[in-house]
Amino acid sequence: MTDPRIKLRNPVLAALLAFLFPGAGHAYQRRYFKAAIYSVCVLGIYFWGCSLGEAKAVHFRWDEHAEDGQSRQRTFGYLAQVGVGLPALPAVAQQLRYSNQRDAEGSDQQRGEILEEIDSEFTGRLNHVEMGHPEITGRVSGVIRVGDYGYGTEFEGTFTGQTTDGNPLQFDLLGSRNSGSLQLGDRITGLDNVTMSELVLEQQELDFAGDRRRFFVRVVDKTTDLGMIEGTIPRPFYNHYLAPLDDESLQYLNGKLGKQYELALVYTWIAGLLNILAVWDAFQGPAYGYGDEEPEEESDEKSSKKAESADADAPEAATAAAGATS
């Protein structure tokens, strides 16, 4: 039974608040010291773990079956991480969005994915283009705008920008995913391989990013093929924050961070599990009582005194018993 000095107010509401935001349930119950402990410890450990894992330690993926070339992933660790509440809950929504995206890819229906995002800044490389100039091959930056047709698996648009030397550029773009002339990174993913083919040849080093999305498309003059541009466009925060990771990204993270990634997982798991204790405390009160019922030192002293008195009584009892027998 909960100590009457502890006012739990509405325990269900307090437990819900404690789950959603560590410490909030106890603040609602006006148990501010505990609120501070839970909030600082649980959130501190959780966000430190997130930082160690470069914000990729918390993600939820629950595959029904293995996809082509991918293993079937089920992140059981998230079941511990979700104990932290609101900071980890967006991963559930991201998993739903991610699996919907994969279903759409399977049926070649990606309506809106191009129109929605590809009207944005682009940085990358331009290869083999002649537009009345000598061949231009090199770094470019600018803006990609979608044209009349930009949904499904097709893309038609324009690029307006400049080379690193400041030479202005403008040309048309045309690509189709089915023919391979349009390559787009996943719309929703935690981390994506954005390595440009030249970089692979020059550095043999893969490049991954959460906030950038791979974009490769043909450069055309009307319908004549002039070359291609390859680079990245921004991926909005809501499309990579706590989003699931594919096998390649996980391998990259483990290779890059090593033990640090394992530590990040452990930190975030433990943070979530610790908050379960806090939720129960908000709902039911402290497990052992208020804490002043029988201080440990006093009880220790009492028991030692009892033991001493028992020892002192023992010789007298022994002599009395001996006298009785004689």
Added chain:
Amino acid sequence: MISSLLLLAAAQNTMWYVLPLAGAISLVYSASRYELTERILRRALRLFLTITGFMLAVFVILWLLSANL
């Protein structure tokens, strides 16, 4: 002996990540057991020392066992 232990501990820098984790676990666990601030803090300190002491003992045993490897 002590200096070589410290050197080994410094080399195993991931071990230091245990300390804040043990501190947080001790505080949260103790807070979920009692309500009285002083009791929580005292129990948390004791639990923290128990955890770190146990881990240190395991570390020393493993280190001694692997001394000649």
